[in-house]
Amino acid sequence: MARKRRILNSKQIQALIDSLAKRILRSVKDQKSIALIGIKTRGAYLSRRLQDKLAQSLEVYHGTLDITLYRDDLNVLKENLTVGESEIGFDLNGKIVVLVDDVLFTGRTVRAALDQILDLGRPSVIHLAVLLDRGHRELPICPTFCGKKVRTQREDRVEVSVREKDGVDEAYIIAP
Amino acid sequence: MGRALSLKVDRKRLEEKINLLARIGMTREGSERTAYSIKDMRAKDALTYLMRRSGLRVRVDGVGNVFGKTRAGTGPVVMIGSHIDTVPSGGRFDGVVGVASGIEIARAINENAVELRRPIEVCAFSAEESSRFGVGTLGSAVVAGELDAKDIEPLRDRLGTRLGEVLARLGRGRDAINRSRRHPSEIDAYLELHVEQGPILETGRKKVGVVSAISASTRLRVKFQGRADHSGTTPMNLRKDALAAASEMILAVEKTCREQVEGVVGTVGTLNLLPNAMNVVPGTVELGIDIRSIYSATKRKAVELVLQEARRISERRSVELDATIIKEDQPVTLDGDIVSLFEDICRSREIPYLNMISGAGHDAMKMARITRSGLIFIPSRRGISHNPDEWTDLGDIEVGANCLLEAAVRLAG
Numbered sequence: 138m139a140r141k142r143r144i145l146n147s148k149q150i151q152a153l154i155d156s157l158a159k160r161i162l163r164s165v166k167d168q169k170s171i172a173l174i175g176i177k178t179r180g181a182y183l184s185r186r187l188q189d190k191l192a193q194s195l196e197v198y199h200g201t202l203d204i205t206l207y208r209d210d211l212n213v214l215k216e217n218l219t220v221g222e223s224e225i226g227f228d229l230n231g232k233i234v235v236l237v238d239d240v241l242f243t244g245r246t247v248r249a250a251l252d253q254i255l256d257l258g259r260p261s262v263i264h265l266a267v268l269l270d271r272g273h274r275e276l277p278i279c280p281t282f283c284g285k286k287v288r289t290q291r292e293d294r295v296e297v298s299v300r301e302k303d304g305v306d307e308a309y310i311i312a313p
Numbered sequence: 314m315g316r317a318l319s320l321k322v323d324r325k326r327l328e329e330k331i332n333l334l335a336r337i338g339m340t341r342e343g344s345e346r347t348a349y350s351i352k353d354m355r356a357k358d359a360l361t362y363l364m365r366r367s368g369l370r371v372r373v374d375g376v377g378n379v380f381g382k383t384r385a386g387t388g389p390v391v392m393i394g395s396h397i398d399t400v401p402s403g404g405r406f407d408g409v410v411g412v413a414s415g416i417e418i419a420r421a422i423n424e425n426a427v428e429l430r431r432p433i434e435v436c437a438f439s440a441e442e443s444s445r446f447g448v449g450t451l452g453s454a455v456v457a458g459e460l461d462a463k464d465i466e467p468l469r470d471r472l473g474t475r476l477g478e479v480l481a482r483l484g485r486g487r488d489a490i491n492r493s494r495r496h497p498s499e500i501d502a503y504l505e506l507h508v509e510q511g512p513i514l515e516t517g518r519k520k521v522g523v524v525s526a527i528s529a530s531t532r533l534r535v536k537f538q539g540r541a542d543h544s545g546t547t548p549m550n551l552r553k554d555a556l557a558a559a560s561e562m563i564l565a566v567e568k569t570c571r572e573q574v575e576g577v578v579g580t581v582g583t584l585n586l587l588p589n590a591m592n593v594v595p596g597t598v599e600l601g602i603d604i605r606s607i608y609s610a611t612k613r614k615a616v617e618l619v620l621q622e623a624r625r626i627s628e629r630r631s632v633e634l635d636a637t638i639i640k641e642d643q644p645v646t647l648d649g650d651i652v653s654l655f656e657d658i659c660r661s662r663e664i665p666y667l668n669m670i671s672g673a674g675h676d677a678m679k680m681a682r683i684t685r686s687g688l689i690f691i692p693s694r695r696g697i698s699h700n701p702d703e704w705t706d707l708g709d710i711e712v713g714a715n716c717l718l719e720a721a722v723r724l725a726g
Contacts, residue, residue, distance in 0.1 A: 206355050213351055214474070218482050220357045221373040226365040256337055256355065257362050 144287055145308035147300075150268070153284035154183065157266050158190035160282050164264075165233055170196035172232040172260070174225065176250050177203045182299040183268060184237035198232065200225030207249035229258030235282070239297040241267040244278035269308060271295045320425055320722065322417045322714045328707055330363055330413035334397055335405040343402035343701030348440035348451070349377065349479045353398050360397060360412065360437055367420035369435060375489030376465070376480065377439040378452045383419050383432045389501035390434035391725040392684075393418060393717065394676055396441030396452070403442075404508075404703025406710075410691070411506045412437045414714035418721055431501055431725035438676045445470045453679035455493050462490040495683065502651065502724045503680035505688045506717045508705050510673055512696030520712050522669040522690030523655040526607040527678040528578075529642035531616050533602040535562060535623050538633035541588055541596025556586060556595035558630045565622040566602055574615040577606040578672065607644045607670045645678040651687030651720070658719050664712060687720065689713060 145153070165171050171191065175184030181201040188199045203222035205211065211218075236250055247265060254263065264281035271289045287310065289295060294311040298304075337359055338345045338352030346353040357379050361371045369381030382390065395411025415435035422433060439452030446468040454460040466477030466487070480490060509515075514522050539553035563581045570579035583601035602619065606612040620636055627634035652668075659666035669690060671678075677688040691713040694704040 203358075206351060206358060211351070213482075216482065217484055218351075218354055220354050220377060220483065221361040221371055221379065223358055223362065224365065225362050228366055253355075253358075257333070257359055 140312040142310045142312070143307060144310055145269075145285070145297075145306075147306040150297075150306040150308065153268055154186050155190070157268070157282050157284055158187050161187065161235055161264075161266060162191060162194055164281070165195070168195065168233055170198065170232070172198040172200065172227065172229065172234045174200045174202050174234055174236050174250075174254070176236065176238040176246060177201055177222065178302065179297055179299055180236075180238035182301045183239055185301075187235075187237060187266070198227040200227065202236075202250050202253060204246060204249040204253055207253045209245055209249065223253070225257065229254060229260050232260045233262050233264070234260040235264045235266050237266050239268045239299075240295050241265070241270045241278075241280055241283070242273060242295070244274045244276035247278050248276050268297060269295060320421055320427060320718060322414065322421050322711060322718055324707065324711050326420070327413060327417045327711060327714060330416055331405070331409055331710070333359060333363065334409045334413060338399070339405075344399045344405055345401060345403070346397065346399045347401060348398045348442060348445045349476075349483075350445075356397050357437065363413075363416050364435065367416050368423045369416070369419055374456075375485045375491070375493040376452050376455045377483055377485070378456060378493065379437045380434055381416065381419065381436075382434040383423060383429075385423075386429050386432040386725065388431060389499055390432045391721050392434045392436055392500050392503045392680070393505070393721060394436035394438055394453070394503065394680070395505050395507060396438045396676060398440055398442050400442045400444045400699045402701060403699055404697075404701060406508045406693075406703055406705045407510065407698055408437075408441060408507070410508060410705065410710050410713070414506050414710065414717055417714060418718045421718060422722065427722060429722065429725040433721055433725060441676055446476050449674055450676050450679050453676035455490065456495050457679040457682045458494045459679060459682060461494070462487040465490065497683040500680075500684040502648075503677060503684050503686040504651070504717055504720055504724075505675060505677040505680075505686070506713045507675055507688065507690055508698060508703070509669075509690040509693045510696070510698035511693065513669065514667060514690060514692040515694065515696065517667055519665045519667040520692065520709060521655075521659050521664050521666040521716060523652055523659065523666055524669050524671045524677075524688040524690060525647055525649075525652050527645045527647070527671040527675060527681075527688070528605045528607040529612070529644040529674070529678075530603050530605040530640070531612055531638060531642070532640040533604070533616065533619070534599060534637045534639050535602060536597065536599045536635040537562070537627065538597050538635065539595065539630070542594040544592045544594055547594055552594050553630065553632050554594050555598040555632055558626050558632045559584065559598040559600055561626050562600055562623060565626070566604075566619055569615055569618045569622065570604070573618060574611060576608055576611050577604060577615045579604045579615060579619070605672060607646075609644055612644070642674075645681045647677065647681060647687055648685035651685055651724075654720055654723060655687060655689055655716060658716050662716070664716065689716060
């Protein structure tokens with residue numbers, strides 16, 4: 138039987154997003170603009186919320202990335218492929234980019250996102266912001282901004298619900 | 314109108330777009346974006362980025378054609394299109410220059426707030442190259458209503474993958490494929506810029522080729538069935554050598570197209586030989602013959618002469634003949650007004666141009682079925698194409714793109 142343990146409630150998630158926004162803002166205080174790119178699907182909702190907070194202080198470009206075509210375990214003979222689902226409507230060249238995702242695990246999703254961004258242009262720097270870092274990295278990838286580190290077992294699942302999609306802000310660890 | 318003349322594409326941005334698209338799938342062996350491969354789709358995804366960045370509204374249809382439309386203007390669109398898929402080990406410019414120029418043209422129009430009656434719609438058609446599924450200009454053929462789901466779903470690549478499956482994984486079922494067909498009333502005109510892929514412009518020191526017609530091919534499979542005999546023991550007068558018959562056939566195709574019929578080119582491009590052994594008189598030979606012209610009647614005549622000659626050879630040599638027409642396309646005449654428009658533009662800009670026919674198929678040939686269409690060529694260095702060494706100078710691309718920009722503004726204005 139799977140055991141489901143709540144690790145974040147709505148208030149805590151809100152607080153983590155606030156804290157991420159503050160730290161991102163502090164790190165780019167000399168800049169006029171920043172580009173937030175949310176990795177679909179949940180990263181995209183989180184990046185929207187960060188955008189709302191940061192937009193009061195500086196110019197924020199926002200885009201979303203669908204990394205399907207760049208996954209390293211993509212089975213082209215079985216899976217659905219998407220074209221045009223990434224939505225970036227601004228020039229990436231020279232931008233300060235902050236990639237946003239909900240959970241950082243093996244790092245493979247971030248690797249795919251980096252490859253895709255670099256196919257499209259040459260930002261001056263790419264940062265990574267995640268709500269949760271659950272460890273068990275398989276690639277040398279490290280978040281610039283991390284909401285919270287959580288200890289997990291390799292086999293656990295970590296799920297983040299967002300109110301825009303799931304009706305509620307919550308995070309769980311699900312043990313097999 | 315005066316404003317349109319001063320409007321220009323931005324050379325640097327055009328170069329960046331070409332490079333961005335060409336780089337995806339690039340290896341030492343050339344560009345590798347065969348239709349619907351991962352690299353092709355990554356390039357299409359990148360294309361949507363380039364389009365959105367240029368202020369276009371993006372849409373992907375049921376066969377993966379990518380469209381980007383300007384927001385201003387109403388009614389039928391002026392479409393600028395080409396393709397970004399490649400042959401295996403293809404070049405950097407084939408197709409890509411047309412799509413990149415289209416986006417850059419739309420951007421120039423957007424950013425300079427040029428007021429047009431008609432929207433501009435930039436398009437990258439899927440599977441223009443026939444390398445993977447054996448059928449070329451597939452995306453534009455579907456848009457033009459020449460092919461539908463039942464025609465294209467059963468097509469298979471060399472690995473046996475059905476195009477229907479490939480499209481289903483793209484989330485495109487039969488209905489979506491059939492919805493990709495566009496009604497002629499939606500498209501006011503279609504324009505395309507393409508590299509020549511031949512040596513004529515470079516040799517003639519011309520910068521632009523204004524294409525008035527696109528030739529089409531008839532493809533024949535001619536099989537001579539003789540008898541496979543021992544090459545040491547069979548006297549010459551008792552042989553039924555299928556390859557000797559085929560050799561006469563090859564020369565007959567050349568002679569027909571060179572001396573007997575004008576305005577036609579003919580090629581024997583494939584030869585299958587059985588048993589293909591040094592010590593056996595060839596028993597069966599199959600030739601693949603491609604005959605092209607911009608005139609249907611001329612092409613028919615050449616095909617008829619070639620078939621007559623095949624029958625003569627078969628009788629004289631007592632080998633059996635089996636000849637089939639496997640594909641017969643109709644040549645396309647492009648819109649006379651658009652040809653004149655391009656000529657006007659070249660003259661007023663003092664660009665050395667040439668009236669040409671296209672020996673290769675292009676998306677414009679399908680679009681011409683549903684709307685008035687125009688195609689211009691820019692020079693290919695040494696005529697090389699479908700090859701990593703394919704090259705066109707940026708300056709030449711810029712000249713072509715500016716001609717296309719002016720044509721689009723005049724048609725949509």
